Every structure is written in structure tokens, then in C-alpha cells.
Amino acid sequence: xxxxxxxxxxxxxxxxxxxxxxxxxLENELDENTMLNIAKEFGFSETAFVVKQNTxxxxxxxxxxxxxxxxxxxxxxxxxxxxxxxYEDLPKITFYTRFGHVLKIFRKExxxxxxxxxxxxxxxxxxxxxxxxxxxxxxxxxxxxxxxxILLMEIQSGVVLQNLKPDFYALRNxxxxxxxVLLTAKSVHKNYDxxxxxxxxxxxxxxxxxxxxxxxxxxxxxxxxxxxxIMRAYQSSARTGSMExxxxxxxxxxxxxxxIFSSGILHLP
Numbered sequence: 001x002x003x004x005x006x007x008x009x010x011x012x013x014x015x016x017x018x019x020x021x022x023x024x025x026l027e028n029e030l031d032e033n034t035m036l037n038i039a040k041e042f043g044f045s046e047t048a049f050v051v052k053q054n055t056x057x058x059x060x061x062x063x064x065x066x067x068x069x070x071x072x073x074x075x076x077x078x079x080x081x082x083x084x085x086x087y088e089d090l091p092k093i094t095f096y097t098r099f100g101h102v103l104k105i106f107r108k109e110x111x112x113x114x115x116x117x118x119x120x121x122x123x124x125x126x127x128x129x130x131x132x133x134x135x136x137x138x139x140x141x142x143x144x145x146x147x148x149x150i151l152l153m154e155i156q157s158g159v160v161l162q163n164l165k166p167d168f169y170a171l172r173n174x175x176x177x178x179x180x181v182l183l184t185a186k187s188v189h190k191n192y193d194x195x196x197x198x199x200x201x202x203x204x205x206x207x208x209x210x211x212x213x214x215x216x217x218x219x220x221x222x223x224x225x226x227x228x229x230i231m232r233a234y235q236s237s238a239r240t241g242s243m244e245x246x247x248x249x250x251x252x253x254x255x256x257x258x259x260i261f262s263s264g265i266l267h268l269p
Contacts (some may be wrong), residue, residue, distance in 0.1 A: 001268040006085075007042075008078035011210040011241035011259040013110075018241040018258070019210035021078035022047040024266065025086065029059075032068065038266070045205040048075040050074050051085070053096070058083065060095040060103075066204025069098040070147065073116065073212015073254060074241075080105045081258035114254045118247075119147045119217040121169035125155055130181060133170040134199065136160070145217045149179040150198075152221065158188035158195050164235040172201045179203045182214055184222075192242065193231040194222045210241030214256050219245040219252040 004025040012018030023044040029051055030038075039047040043148060046225055051059045062072040076095060083093055084107055093105040104115040121143035131139070136155055143152040149199055155161060180200030187195045196218060198208045215233065222231060222245075235241045243256035 003266040003268065004086075004263070006078065006082040006263045007044075007261045007264045008081050008258050010074035010077040010081070011212060011235070011243055011256045012239075012259060013257045015259050015261060017209065017239050019074040019239065020044045020261070021072075021075040023079045023082045024049045025082065026051045034268070035061065035063050036065075036067075040065045045208045045211075046072045046075040046077045050073070050079050050095075056090060056092055057094045058095065059098075061098050064204040068098070069203070069213075071097060071101060071116070071213045073114070073215060074208075074210055076103060076105070076114060077112055077212060077254075077256060077258050079116050080114065082263075084112070085260065095173045108255065111255050111257055112137075113190065114212070115248075115251045116213070116216045116254060118220055118252055119145055121145050121152060121217050121221060124151060126151070126244065127174070127176060130171070133174060134181065134183065135164050135166055136183070140151055143221065144178075144208050145214075148214065148217070150182050150200075150214065150217075151178045151180075152182045152184065152218065155183060155185050158185040158236065161185045161195060161197060162188075162241070164197065166199060166207075168199075168201055171199065171206075173246060176202060180208075180217065184218060185205065187232075187234055189234060191232060192234040193226055193228065194218075195234040195236045197235065197237055207237060209237045209239040210235040210244060212256070215243070215252050215254050219247055219254075223247040236263045
């Protein structure tokens with residue numbers, strides 16, 4: 001079996017920045033074990049598997065090296081970039097996820113515009129072991145998102161956020177039921193509204209370089225705090241990345257760019 005593949009840097013306009021995702025363009029669905037093995041082989045935080053349904057509709061599934069992920073922003077952006085490259089006259093895409101989401105994607109000149117669902121958060125309590133392993137002593141607020149199974153913690157300083165050096169060995173050995181922890185703070189950069197970092201060693205990757213899927217609840221969180229509908233978000237990881245986030249009535253719009261690093265053929269027996 002020969003599968004067309006792409007490796008794409010998402011949420012950036014420059015190579016070697018943003019978040020890497022592998023994209024596999026399939027003629028037919030693969031079994032879950034094969035998709036998981038492919039994701040392990042690539043080793044990126046997510047690999048997307050895309051199957052064409054009709055002219056502009058596709059199914060999409062996401063796998064980390066450890067498990068299937070319900071929704072992933074950067075792998076959706078990377079998949080959109082791959083499809084807009086494959087089909088040059090395609091103006092829009094509809095993705096259908098395994099977990100029931102319908103994602104509308106539009107080509108906007110150099111940008112790609114993605115409509116993601118809105119998810120709520122609820123008040124929660126920060127785990128002291130997790131705080132210690134992350135290297136933070138105080139938080140302003142703690143919320144929990146059920147769909148992604150992510151704990152959100154707001155801290156006071158964007159400078160502290162950028163300079164954090166978590167103890168990933170300690171994190172990996174903490175027994176927790178959450179899939180990941182999202183740290184966020186008001187941005188220290190004048191061109192951005194908020195920044196964040198995302199850690200999920202329990203799901204196969206220590207830190208996601210840039211994540212878009214969390215905007216389904218993080219965008220709403222900051223829109224309420226800042227009383228703004230359109231915001232600029234910055235991920236202060238080592239690779240960095242950014243996006244524009246707009247809160248709509250029943251969705252969040254994410255606008256950003258992606259750069260193709262490579263394309264090729266994956267060979268399966």
C-alpha cells in the first residue's frame with residue numbers, strides 16, 4: 001500500500017517553527033492499530049488520517065504516539081494545507097471527526113480559517129503535585145474542560161510562563177485522570193492578548209509546540225476575561241506559534257498559516 005504523506009509546520013509562516021504534524025491522505029480507512037503505529041513512527045504530537053468522502057468533504061482522525069485524540073487544531077490546519085495543495089481549486093473543506101464534530105475550513109488568501117466547536121469549562125482544583133512538577137507555586141484560576149479532559153490553569157505572569165522548565169519525569173509519574181494541563185497568562189507581547197503552553201506527558205508527548213484545539217475553550221475563557229471577540233494568541237513554547245481567534249455565537253474561528261516541510265510516499269505491506 002502506498003500512502004501520500006505530508007509533514008507540515010502549522011501555526012507559523014516559517015519552517016522549523018510552529019507545530020509539526022504528519023498528514024496521511026488515505027483512499028480507505030486504516031485499522032486503529034496501524035494508524036497508531038504510523039503515529040509512533042512519525043513521533044509528532046499528532047498525525048492526521050484523512051479520507052475523501054466527496055468533492056470537498058473528508059473524514060479525519062488524529063493520533064498521538066500513544067492514543068487517538070478527539071480533536072486537534074494543528075493537525076487540522078496541516079491537513080487543510082495538504083488538501084489545498086493537492087486540490088488547487090478547492091475553496092473550502094468540511095472535515096467530519098470520529099467524535100461527531102463537523103469542521104468548516106476556508107482558504108483565505110495566505111491564511112486558513114477553521115471553524116471549531118465551543119466547549120465550556122467548569123471550576124476545578126489544581127493538583128499540588130502537578131503544580132510542583134510544572135514549577136509554579138501560585139495560580140489565579142483553575143478550570144476543567146470535560147471534552148478534552150484538560151485542566152486549565154491561569155498564572156499571573158507571561159514571563160514566568162515562557163521561562164518554565166517542567167520536571168517531565170515527575171509529571172509522567174504522577175497518577176492523574178486528566179489528559180493534559182494547559183497553562184495560560186495575559187500576554188507580555190503588545191501584539192498578542194494571551195499566551196499559553198500545553199503539557200500532556202500522560203498522552204504521549206511532554207509538550208505540544210503549538211496547539212489549536214484548546215481554543216475551543218481557551219478562546220472563550222479569554223474572551224470573557226478581556227471582553228473581546230477577536231484576539232491574538234501566542235504559544236510561548238520553544239518553537240513558538242500564533243493565531244487569530246474569533247469568538248462566534250456557537251463556534252470559535254481560528255486563523256493562521258502553515259508551511260510544508262516535505263511530502264512523500266509511505267509504504268505499507
